[in-house]
Amino acid sequence: MKKMIESKNLVFEYIRRDEEGNVDGIIRAVDGVTLDIQPGDFVAILGHNGSGKSTIAKQINAILEPTEGYLYVDGKDVSDHDKLWEVRQTAGMVFQNPDNQIIASVVEEDVAFGPENLGVPTEDIWVRVEEALRAVGMLEYRTHSPNKLSGGQKQRVAIAGIMAMKPKCIVLDEPTAMLDPNGRKEVIKTLHELNAKENVTVLLITHYMDEVIGADRVIVMDEGKIVMQGTPREVFSQVEKLKSYRLDVPQVTELAWELKKAGMPLPNGILTVEEFTEALKQCQ
Amino acid sequence: MIRDITIGQYYPADSVLHRLDPRVKLVGTLTFLISLFLFNNLIGYVIAGLFLATMIKISKVPFSFIVRGLKTIVILMLFTVVFNLFLTDGTVLWQWKFIKITIEGIQTAIFMALRLTFLIIGSSLMTLTTTPNQLTDGLETGLAPLKKLHFPVHEISMMMSIALRFIPILLEETDKIMKAQQARGADFEEGKLMERVKALVPMLVPLFVSAFHRANDLAMAMEARCYRGGEGRTRMKPLKYSKRDGMAYLCLVAYLVVLVATTRLWMLFVA
Amino acid sequence: MSIVLDHVNYTYSAGTAYEKHALKDINLVIPDGQFIGLIGHTGSGKSTLIQHLNGLIKATGGAIYYDGHDIYDDDFSKKELRTKVGLVFQYPEHQLFETTVVKDVEFGPKNMKLPQLEVQMRTFEAIKMVGISEELYDASPFELSGGQKRRVAIAGVLAMKPEVLVLDEPTAGLDPMGRDEILDQIAAIQKERGITVILVSHSMEDVAKYVERLIVMDHGSVQYDGTPKEVFSHYKELEAMGLAAPQVTYVMENLKAQGMNVGDATTVEEAKNEILRAWKKI
Known part of the structure; x- marks a missing residue:
């Protein structure tokens, strides 16, 4: 099977200049990253601000070009300029600020923006817009102004705008960073539904730990490198290591870890309240 | 107001x-x-x-x-x-x-x-x-003959529709910045004309910075959604009498x- | 200095189709030196409430007393009130405008028409308090990282030496490390200066960790007002308001339902101690 996203020794460097425009230094934002994401996967990339996780997202969408190494999206080389629009159509991208990615003043017209750019015939655009809005649960808002929506709703409209381009993969660059807890839940739930029902590959970039629990795989980045990788349970069982990368763990995971340190016989990588209660029963 | x-x-x-x-x-x-x-x-x-x-x-x-x-x-x-x-x-x-x-x-x-x-x-x-989009569509179609004279009809109407979408957002932002600066003791209401003009600097600089950020973000988001000018675009709501x-x-x-x-x-x- | 809110009401766009009763009969006493958390979902009225505290919004009914004086009296200086009740808005880095960090932080104290020496002292003290290192003093605020920008903006308010510091979601959009740094610094400043701090937050874990008193708003009125433990014991009611309790609170409730002899907890530390105590008894 063709891989959805595949990279080897991916590097991105940029030159920093001082006020006079002289070269100040070279920053390696992404430093030798090897990725292997299969179609239908739900992968989360964790890392603190400046860890290079957003740069990777922009490379996948061919907004930034790799300095070294290679990156293929569904078999297409992102450095190949002839494939640029194919790559962008295959891997749609959702950004952090919901306001700054909605182009039209009516929800349905915004969702239509992508298909319009692709030259999709009018009748098909209507079908796609309706499907996409239904998939994110925003169909009843199709004639509303985006300005009147909540942050979570705006972000779902942005996701619908990508879905209407029929991508195989969605890359989301901290889509919940500016949302309140309810908005965050809405967006994450929508992503899991799209992943399950429409079989879209999801690459979720975030720094919120509770959002990655449902992912198939978690990748932790620090200083441009992949430093941890595995199922959420595998990653969250290493509380100390996560903390050294300036990341959190869910409260219940931390509690279990603290209790284990204090001598209680608890298993590693507890992720939910239910698991914790169950494990504690075994202790008694 | x-x-x-x-x-x-x-x-x-x-x-x-x-x-x-x-x-x-x-x-x-x-x-x-x-x-x-x-x-x-x-x-x-x-x-x-x-x-x-x-x-x-x-x-x-x-x-x-x-x-x-x-x-x-x-x-x-x-x-x-x-x-x-x-x-x-x-x-x-x-x-x-x-x-x-x-x-x-x-x-x-x-x-x-x-x-x-x-x-x-x-x-x-x-x-x-x-809707602003219809309005710009109307202008774009109405002015279409000018395209032959290399007049950037599509670009101008796209700019207009984006401007119309962002005006309410920027107005709200102006309000927020004014309040934030007032919380730091800025005074937009009193003083002589020169003082009042000077008092606008703490409001205008952040507003411009934010507008540029938004423009940058928006350009990236549009490109990510395969926008490449008016060529080859279709319409969800084409104008038909x-x-x-x-x-x-x-x-x-x-x-x-x-x-x-x-x-x-x-x-x-x-x- | 204490703030008293007496039957405060606020209605906007009164008499139009857009009329909204944003605050309904708010009665609160905010004494000296408390660390208070203010929670509520988006649109619950918390942002409107905090803008009343420094007079940016005028109540449409009721009275607010600052240090015993009615802030709506004609001879009460609004400008002075704003320096005494420092308000840090959400994403405060959006208000930075000067060419250097120092100049930006000076803006507040300069507006207070303080002597130059005092302005400088307050500026440096404030920048130091938020943990900005010296080599950044003359840097452009626009070149700093997101977390640094936010701290400079907070310093801009701190430099006015407010007696009450109100922060609207100071950690929004920051990563866990940036979040902990800012909250730790705010807690330290609160202790050091003995000022009142009102922290508006969406994170139940954060408020539980830091504040001594928690005010919950819903639909424009105060629903709960008490210690985090008291407030979070109403977790079911909080959920009905679209809020939640910290995860450990649910852990303890579950354990209690299982028949384990543990008390309530709102932080990991408390939960750990409770569980260990119960476990050792077995």
């Missing part, structure tokens, strides 16, 4: 006016505005007023909502009224030193105020019933005919 501006705002409703082709509405608004200068007598105002009232009724936009938009031009209106009231020569009604009020003055003042009101309501009715639009054009012609005919007749009878 900022929320009161209804010019340029869209009011969602399901009315015949909302469903009309934007080109019809553009032509209609233009015709109406020009018609306001075609007459200068009572019957003309009555007919234009009736026409406008009918349009408001059809549009299903609440009258109170439209009136709010007028609040912002009250000062301009007062200025015009006062100017005309005191500076028109004619039969003197009342005089104090060099200030005098004439019958003609009152008449012109009332007419000017009416004309201004009709002008504002007429043009805001168009934006209230037309329907029977309704033909009827609307006929109504417009009828309005003009009635207006011209009655004002002429009126002049004949009165004069």
